[in-house]
Amino acid sequence: MxxxxxxxxxxxxxxxxxxxxxxxxxxxxxxxxxxxxxxxxxxxxxxxxxxxxxxxxxxxxxxxxxxxxxxxxxxxxxxxxxxxxxxxxxxxxxxxxxxxxxxxxxxxxxxxxxxxxxxxxxxxxxxxxxxxxxxxxxxxxxxxxxNRDLADMAIVGAVGDLQDKKYRQLVGVNRQILEEASELGIISYEKDLRIFGRQTRPIQRMLQYSSEPHLPGITGDERGCLDFFSRVGISLKDADDMRWRRWIDLTPDEKQRIVSGLVEHCVKHGVDGVERLIGEVYTLSREPVGSELRDATEFSTLLNSTARYGEAQIGLRIAMGDREEAYKRSKELLREHRRNLTAGVNFVKETGITVLKNIQYFNAGDHIKETIVGIIAGMSVNTLSKENLPIVGFAKCDDGLKVSARAPYSLVKRGLNLADAITASAKEVNGFGGGHDIAAGGVIPENQMERFLVMLDEEVGKQIN
Ligand SMILES: [Mn+2]
Incomplete structure (x- = not known):
């Protein structure tokens, strides 16, 4: 150091x-x-x-x-x-x-x-x-x-980069920065349910879109979510103002009931990796309760949505503290982002996913923006396809075909490294790749998808067997 x-x-x-x-x-x-x-x-x-x-x-x-x-x-x-x-x-x-x-x-x-x-x-x-x-x-x-007051943005960036995923908490130098931020009172951290949307999503939506681990009969299943909440006796609406309740609106006792219910549900359905439900979450103490800036993961998603739609300068201004014009614009972008994600997931649902031996894939052509095809692949892996294979999404981009892949943690434990597999396969067809073990991407020439898939299927097979 x-x-x-x-x-x-x-x-x-x-x-x-x-x-x-x-x-x-x-x-x-x-x-x-x-x-x-x-x-x-x-x-x-x-x-x-x-x-x-x-x-x-x-x-x-x-x-x-x-x-x-x-x-x-x-x-x-x-x-x-x-x-x-x-x-x-x-x-x-x-x-x-x-x-x-x-x-x-x-x-x-x-x-x-x-x-x-x-x-x-x-x-x-x-x-x-x-x-x-x-x-x-x-x-x-x-x-x-x-400059220590900039520590909260360092945490948002780390979480945006999925650095807390491996151990379900920040470690190493990230953790030192976290402690500095905590001492300064600008970040707080606690063990909680690690499902996206704690600050902003109605609880039934939060569970419906949860994906790690995949919750059979709940993930991607609206009806199943409602059943779950009635089973554990949690009302979805506030008794006084009839608003949809968010995770932050629940009492500690209600949260505990939900967590216990989820664990029970997982055990009953033989879900691998129940422990992934719980881990550290990071709250930006200076941001308003219930806003997407309050939770580090939600903040990072907001930044991503500005970048993906060509408005990175807006994201930069928000990360530098703008809460007026740039923040307003980012909320519009976030709405657009959500619409595009829904449309993308529906597209994959309609066109289907092709399953090979060790991977599965879909080709969105120009129906899905290349900047969000990876997220859609990630959302699709849990709802539409085999849970135990990496999923690869293709979308047209300026330089050819964008490749973006996601894999479940269980495969990484068995030796999968998507970044290595994609980089090696892309190289064979004059493309390039990079990324992480669980999430990686690259670009290949448009007419090389078939060959690339053969290579990648083989490469992944080698890694996990
Ligand atoms: Mn980075």
């Missing part, structure tokens, strides 16, 4: 020499939170920042940046994979990334400003997110801990 902080300090010192810097970040929740943290810290240091978001940093994108940039360019939540290519441009790169660099074993001594936890014995997949890296950089840029 000491060495990591030294490098962070070196990055901060270099930035301080500038009057204006450019910042390039990844267009997802962690990328937006990273950019917000870094931008705030840099602005507080009296330096101007211009922020750009990119879907990925490939040679083309880097060239566009490289040709127009001079001085310092800060890369947050991306950059490590392209550090070799950056040398040919005139700008000085400062990289605050957490993705596994392609040459993690090689030394980074050539690069003074490369801050990536993987080089410092910290696992960037679950111990520190891009936002966490930006947060530590931010601490080095300030005196008297004045």
């Amino acid at each position: 000491k060495r990591f902080e030294d490098t962070a300090k070196r990055c901060a010192d270099r930035v301080r020499e500038e009057q204006k810097v450019r910042l390039v970040s990844h267009i997802d929740a962690d990328g937006l939170a990273s950019a917000a943290i870094a931008t705030k810290a840099i602005e507080r240091a009296g330096i101007r920042v211009e922020v750009d978001f990119v879907k990925q940093l490939d040679e083309l994108v880097l060239d566009r940046i490289g040709r127009s940039a001079s001085g310092v360019v800060i890369f947050t939540d991306l950059g490590s994979s392209m550090i070799g290519e950056m040398a040919k441009y005139a700008f000085t790169p400062i990289i605050l990334d957490h993705h596994i660099p392609p040459d993690v074993d090689s030394d980074t001594e050539n690069f003074d400003f490369h801050l990536n936890p993987h080089f410092f014995g910290i696992n960037g997949s679950y111990e520190l997110s891009g936002s966490g890296v930006a947060y530590i950089f931010a601490q080095m840029l300030a005196e008297n801990h004045e």
